[in-house]
Amino acid sequence: MSAPRYDAIVLGAGMSGLSAAIRLAQFDRRVLLVERHSLPGGLNSWYKRAGRRFDTGLHALTNYVPRGTSGTPLAKILRQLRIPYEALQLAPQRRSEVVFPAERLSFSNDIGLLESEVARAFPASREGFARLIECVRSANPFDAQAPFASARARLLEFTLDPELVEMLLLPLLWYGSALAEDLAWDDFVILFRSLYLEGFARPEGGVKTLLDLLVARAKESGAQLRMNCPVRRIVVEGGAARGIELESGETLACDQVYSSAGWVETRALAGAPAPQEDRGWVTIFETLCVTRTPHRARGHDAAITFFSQVERPRWREPAELVGFESGVLCCSDNYQTREEPAEGLLRATLLANHDRWSELPEQEYAAHKRAAAASLEELSARFVPDPRPQTLFRDGFTPRTIRRYTAHAGGAVYGSPLRHRDGLSGIANLFLVGNDQGLVGVIGTLLSGITMANLHGLYAQHT
Numbered sequence: 235m236s237a238p239r240y241d242a243i244v245l246g247a248g249m250s251g252l253s254a255a256i257r258l259a260q261f262d263r264r265v266l267l268v269e270r271h272s273l274p275g276g277l278n279s280w281y282k283r284a285g286r287r288f289d290t291g292l293h294a295l296t297n298y299v300p301r302g303t304s305g306t307p308l309a310k311i312l313r314q315l316r317i318p319y320e321a322l323q324l325a326p327q328r329r330s331e332v333v334f335p336a337e338r339l340s341f342s343n344d345i346g347l348l349e350s351e352v353a354r355a356f357p358a359s360r361e362g363f364a365r366l367i368e369c370v371r372s373a374n375p376f377d378a379q380a381p382f383a384s385a386r387a388r389l390l391e392f393t394l395d396p397e398l399v400e401m402l403l404l405p406l407l408w409y410g411s412a413l414a415e416d417l418a419w420d421d422f423v424i425l426f427r428s429l430y431l432e433g434f435a436r437p438e439g440g441v442k443t444l445l446d447l448l449v450a451r452a453k454e455s456g457a458q459l460r461m462n463c464p465v466r467r468i469v470v471e472g473g474a475a476r477g478i479e480l481e482s483g484e485t486l487a488c489d490q491v492y493s494s495a496g497w498v499e500t501r502a503l504a505g506a507p508a509p510q511e512d513r514g515w516v517t518i519f520e521t522l523c524v525t526r527t528p529h530r531a532r533g534h535d536a537a538i539t540f541f542s543q544v545e546r547p548r549w550r551e552p553a554e555l556v557g558f559e560s561g562v563l564c565c566s567d568n569y570q571t572r573e574e575p576a577e578g579l580l581r582a583t584l585l586a587n588h589d590r591w592s593e594l595p596e597q598e599y600a601a602h603k604r605a606a607a608a609s610l611e612e613l614s615a616r617f618v619p620d621p622r623p624q625t626l627f628r629d630g631f632t633p634r635t636i637r638r639y640t641a642h643a644g645g646a647v648y649g650s651p652l653r654h655r656d657g658l659s660g661i662a663n664l665f666l667v668g669n670d671q672g673l674v675g676v677i678g679t680l681l682s683g684i685t686m687a688n689l690h691g692l693y694a695q696h697t
């Protein structure tokens with residue numbers, strides 16, 4: 235293999251790849267970060283259209299805490315990556331909501347609001363909900379050796395109204411469960427803290443604000459970044475990763491490879507494919523709609539509305555192109571920014587079926603996309619101000635788009651249902667970071683990169 239030799243090569247400049255690269259480079263490891271795209275961010279990047287900049291994904295940064303709050307995931311990330319809190323320019327939400335056919339619950343960055351909402355709507359569940367909060371606060375969800383426990387099964391212990399259980403679960407499933415119909419109790423604890431005990435914010439300027447900080451930190455720390463640089467394969471010799479081969483044919487040697495490509499994708503790159511059933515199924519159809527007037531001026535102040543049209547929404551791959559049972563509506567202009575927004579931006583999201591979208595003949599794809607978008611706009615108007623009479627610009631994407639831009643099999647947004655909490659890939663010197671390691675979302679995957687770099691790159695070599 236040709237020189238130079240790196241201590242670590244990190245595959246993918248999404249959240250987890252960037253944080254792993256920064257962490258390793260900060261401790262003088264020779265690090266190369268390779269990304270197949272021209273822009274960083276992966277599943278959470280940005281693009282320009284119609285004179286505006288759009289986030290590809292960001293609804294909300296979870297785990298919001300005010301400046302100076304220590305001992306939380308956000309504080310840990312900023313400390314370990316040496317990023318000042320103010321640099322993120324976080325605009326907190328006012329509130330969000332969960333809307334079911336018979337009930338509506340508001341929540342905010344103060345758990346007191348959700349407690350009072352539960353007491354109002356489900357008075358018989360008030361005491362059980364208080365016990366649940368205490369249990370979540372004191373749990374340790376990070377024990378990699380703990381056996382799987384179903385969140386639905388554990389929730390029975392708190393004798394909550396079944397409708398309340400569904401309403402509490404819906405946002406957690408939407409923002410982090412790669413399992414069908416359930417989530418692991420540990421993930422429930424992590425997500426409950428992230429969404430309900432901490433909360434939502436959005437960096438002013440969107441995800442680019444965060445990505446610019448991460449890229450700057452990576453460079454300052456001494457990591458080399460190579461964009462437009464697809465990896466063709468991970469070179470494995472004698473059962474251990476020894477480097478990578480780029481699409482250009484160039485080979486690069488290293489002691490360790492950290493891959494954020496995903497479990498199935500990484501194993502394929504390493505020439506040891508994982509079974510097809512390991513592929514993730516959570517993928518989405520999303521529309522964006524810029525409106526002439528901000529949402530608050532039209533009487534709607536929720537940042538995120540999680541809605542269900544049925545009492546017990548299913549959390550599984552829809553049989554059709556999209557599933558209309560439940561969804562997420564994000565009013566990106568409803569965060570408490572320093573300046574009032576000039577326009578509204580509604581992002582509407584539904585579960586989707588990757589294979590159905592992929593099988594469509596090319597000449598039918600656009601028509602189906604338009605039809606799904608029209609139905610979704612009509613549905614949105616039941617929960618938030620109708621975007622249609624106000625539309626200045628609209629855009630949208632399907633699972634096909636996600637697969638094309640991120641190379642995730644099946645356009646999966648939360649990776650494989652199979653988690654690899656220890657980051658081990660089954661091949662020596664090759665470690666997983668990101669969604670498939672087990673922590674999802676922006677904050678989860680930033681933490682994943684840090685934790686895996688500490689565990690396998692820094693701590694492991696010093697002991």
Ligand SMILES: Cc1cc2nc3c(=O)[nH]c(=O)nc-3n(C[C@H](O)[C@H](O)[C@H](O)COP(=O)(O)OP(=O)(O)OC[C@H]3O[C@@H](n4cnc5c(N)ncnc54)[C@H](O)[C@@H]3O)c2cc1C
Pocket residue numbers: 245246247248249250251268269270271274275276277278290291292293294295296463464465466494495518520636639640641642647648667668669670674675676677679
């Ligand atoms: C539409 C959408 C909305 C979302 N909204 C939110 C939200 O509001 N809040 C939140 O917290 N989370 C959200 N998420 C989830 C969040 O974006 C992901 O959990 C997180 O970004 C995943 O980061 P990652 O580092 O694991 O992987 P990725 O972001 O997928 O990064 C992997 C990178 O590896 C690169 N790569 C893959 N293969 C190769 C190769 N062979 N060679 C070179 N490079 C390669 C890819 O191009 C990509 O850049 C959303 C996701 C989507 C899709």
